[in-house]
Amino acid sequence: MNIAEHLPILVIVIPLMSAVIIPVAGRVNSIYSWYIAVAVTLSSFLVSLSLLNTVMDTGRISYWLGNWEPPWGIEYSIDYLNAYVLVVVSFIFFIVSLYARKSVEKEIDSSKITAFYSIFMLFVTGLMGIVITGDIFNLYVFIEIASLAGYALIAVGKKRNALMASYNYLILGTIAATFIVLGIGYLYMVTGTLNMIDLRDKLPMVYESKVVLTAFAFFTVGLSLKLALFPLHAWLPNAYTYAPSVVSAIMAATATKVGAYALLRVMFTVFKLEFDLQVVPVTKILIALALVAIVAGSVIAIAQTNIRRMLAYSSVGQIGYIVLGAALVNQSSITGSLLHILNHGLMKGSLFLVVGAVIYKTGVEDISGLRGMGKKMPFSMAAFTIAGLSMIGVPLTVGFVSKWYLALGALSADMWFIIPIILASSLLTAVYFWRIIEGIYFAEPVGAYPAAVAGYGKRKSGPKGSKPPKSKNSNENNGSFLKDDAPLGLIMPTLVLAALCIVFGVGAFIPVSVAEQAARMLLGGV
Amino acid sequence: MIELIAGKYNYWIYVTLMMTGFYAMIAKGNLIKKIIGMNIFQTAVFLFYISIAKVEGGTAPILWEQAVRYDNPVPHVLMLTAIVVGVSTTAVALALVIRIYKAYGTIEEELILEMGEDETLDTERTLQDLEVEIEDADIRLQEIEQVTKGSDKEN
Numbered sequence: 001m002n003i004a005e006h007l008p009i010l011v012i013v014i015p016l017m018s019a020v021i022i023p024v025a026g027r028v029n030s031i032y033s034w035y036i037a038v039a040v041t042l043s044s045f046l047v048s049l050s051l052l053n054t055v056m057d058t059g060r061i062s063y064w065l066g067n068w069e070p071p072w073g074i075e076y077s078i079d080y081l082n083a084y085v086l087v088v089v090s091f092i093f094f095i096v097s098l099y100a101r102k103s104v105e106k107e108i109d110s111s112k113i114t115a116f117y118s119i120f121m122l123f124v125t126g127l128m129g130i131v132i133t134g135d136i137f138n139l140y141v142f143i144e145i146a147s148l149a150g151y152a153l154i155a156v157g158k159k160r161n162a163l164m165a166s167y168n169y170l171i172l173g174t175i176a177a178t179f180i181v182l183g184i185g186y187l188y189m190v191t192g193t194l195n196m197i198d199l200r201d202k203l204p205m206v207y208e209s210k211v212v213l214t215a216f217a218f219f220t221v222g223l224s225l226k227l228a229l230f231p232l233h234a235w236l237p238n239a240y241t242y243a244p245s246v247v248s249a250i251m252a253a254t255a256t257k258v259g260a261y262a263l264l265r266v267m268f269t270v271f272k273l274e275f276d277l278q279v280v281p282v283t284k285i286l287i288a289l290a291l292v293a294i295v296a297g298s299v300i301a302i303a304q305t306n307i308r309r310m311l312a313y314s315s316v317g318q319i320g321y322i323v324l325g326a327a328l329v330n331q332s333s334i335t336g337s338l339l340h341i342l343n344h345g346l347m348k349g350s351l352f353l354v355v356g357a358v359i360y361k362t363g364v365e366d367i368s369g370l371r372g373m374g375k376k377m378p379f380s381m382a383a384f385t386i387a388g389l390s391m392i393g394v395p396l397t398v399g400f401v402s403k404w405y406l407a408l409g410a411l412s413a414d415m416w417f418i419i420p421i422i423l424a425s426s427l428l429t430a431v432y433f434w435r436i437i438e439g440i441y442f443a444e445p446v447g448a449y450p451a452a453v454a455g456y457g458k459r460k461s462g463p464k465g466s467k468p469p470k471s472k473n474s475n476e477n478n479g480s481f482l483k484d485d486a487p488l489g490l491i492m493p494t495l496v497l498a499a500l501c502i503v504f505g506v507g508a509f510i511p512v513s514v515a516e517q518a519a520r521m522l523l524g525g526v
Numbered sequence: 527m528i529e530l531i532a533g534k535y536n537y538w539i540y541v542t543l544m545m546t547g548f549y550a551m552i553a554k555g556n557l558i559k560k561i562i563g564m565n566i567f568q569t570a571v572f573l574f575y576i577s578i579a580k581v582e583g584g585t586a587p588i589l590w591e592q593a594v595r596y597d598n599p600v601p602h603v604l605m606l607t608a609i610v611v612g613v614s615t616t617a618v619a620l621a622l623v624i625r626i627y628k629a630y631g632t633i634e635e636e637l638i639l640e641m642g643e644d645e646t647l648d649t650e651r652t653l654q655d656l657e658v659e660i661e662d663a664d665i666r667l668q669e670i671e672q673v674t675k676g677s678d679k680e681n
Contacts, residue, residue, distance in 0.1 A: 171619075
């Protein structure tokens with residue numbers, strides 16, 4: 001049996017099996033669950049790279065599950081778009097899994113760590129499955145797997161608000177998923193097939209029928225909630241604020257992007273381009289909503305004092321960019337949208353990882369907690385600054401590349417008024433990031449910080465009444481620069497993501513070449 | 527008009543059921559009632575799928591010697607999957623409601639939203655944690671007193 005032929009299914013099977021093996025291995029020692037998680041995410045990343053390589057050499061891969069011929073069997077159809085998003089998502093999962101060890105030990109009960117990694121692997125399975133599948137009901141199944149794992153992951157946050165945030169997300173997410181399954185039902189009713197490529201061939205005959213229009217409406221609303229497009233974003237701020245740091249990082253960097261991928265698939269592969277432009281004016285509606293999201297996300301973010309809530313609203317704005325690029329339907333804008341899937345994952349991922357490192361050291365989630373940290377946590381704050389500059393869109397960083405392509409796309413579509421809006425939101429982003437960066441490097445730490453460093457965390461070891469370490473000495477850096485910074489296991493992944501923000505900003509031709517091919521394929525319908 | 531209602535009664539039933547469930551999910555304040563509404567909402571979708579599987583003159587899609595025609599089995603199979611998804615979601619939701627009840631003491635959404643303003647309460651704070659915090663506060667108080675005594679002596 002040739003393993004290379006079965007790589008598409010291995011992307012799903014390895015994380016799925018590990019979700020079952022981790023509880024068994026974790027009974028021996030809970031650190032084994034982390035080893036398995038890192039190994040599995042690394043293997044997913046390598047398999048995704050190999051799939052991208054194969055697609056670049058030989059074109060679209062078509063894998064039949066169980067050797068059943070489509071459209072009766074489930075088909076995994078991997079083209080440029082699939083492979084690109086797979087590589088991005090699996091890479092971010094690998095980096096965050098490396099980061100997760102210390103952060104999870106600090107924030108989650110030691111008795112729940114094994115279960116946490118197990119559900120984390122299910123989350124990986126769900127998201128990778130959404131990206132790789134070519135069957136539309138299979139898409140719904142994987143959406144539900146990822147969503148359920150997500151609800152459970154959010155609910156283990158420290159504060160009790162995490163429970164209500166997770167419950168709220170559950171109710172809204174189930175409404176969205178049920179809308180998606182209704183859309184699938186309507187499509188099945190008129191065509192009799194569930195295979196995406198077969199649907200694309202059979203649907204044009206019935207484009208005008210109300211059943212198909214209703215199906216498209218259900219899909220758009222359901223997927224918009226999953227990707228948190230304004231005004232269906234209400235679940236996102238609470239979910240990102242109260243979840244554990246690792247979960248916020250991974251959800252901000254990947255889950256909404258996979259939702260955007262699913263929307264791209266439905267709009268451009270299942271329904272052809274002419275449907276989106278002529279039959280239903282969905283592109284106009286999406287452009288309007290995306291523009292509102294871009295501006296509203298940045299404005300509301302300025303008003304926040306909790307860092308994670310600020311980053312969450314910022315994410316709402318960035319998702320507006322991705323949807324704007326998709327809705328402008330030309331080569332440059334869809335390239336920009338796909339590039340932003342990679343770039344926002346890198347930027348937001350590193351921002352949330354830095355915030356996780358700060359919470360690890362000080363336990364403070366407020367913006368004032370970052371004041372004066374430039375001296376205490378130099379490497380983490382360097383990563384924060386690079387990622388912040390990238391969010392603003394400074395040239396030589398990735399943020400600039402995707403905004404450039406979006407601006408080009410807006411010009412190609414004769415909608416020049418979008419460019420001032422993009423610039424305005426970049427300026428608003430500069431407002432809320434720059435005041436933090438200024439506080440990091442040019443301000444003194446607030447008085448609460450020394451006590452917090454000395455006393456944070458539940459003291460499970462040591463007798464009752466054990467003295468906290470002397471707070472007088474912790475302010476003096478005795479030579480070593482790294483002394484007060486977060487542990488190496490937390491800094492290295494953060495710095496890798498921040499460094500990639502610059503590497504892909506200067507050497508943008510690497511992701512652009514893949515994204516351009518994917519955009520061309522989406523528009524050409526091949 | 528009659529044909530619109532009588533000929534498509536399965537769709538009318540599914541839409542009525544779905545809207546009932548949807549209304550319960552949105553309008554009811556009790557968290558358990560929301561979950562029940564979610565179940566009704568999903569059951570309506572199951573009904574929809576199975577009702578479109580019916581073939582005129584067809585029998586249940588189980589192998590039978592006297593059968594001339596069978597119903598379409600694919601929607602039945604799809605709904606088996608969807609029922610499992612619905613059950614899992616209900617299980618997760620109920621587990622969350624148990625934890626919410628332990629943390630907040632109520633399952634009425636309005637009361638929870640009022641109480642939710644206090645962000646200092648953890649989900650797992652125990653009596654031991656509070657005792658440790660009191661000890662730490664005493665030690666810091668002693669340190670502060672020593673420092674102020676020292677500066678008093680200097681003065």
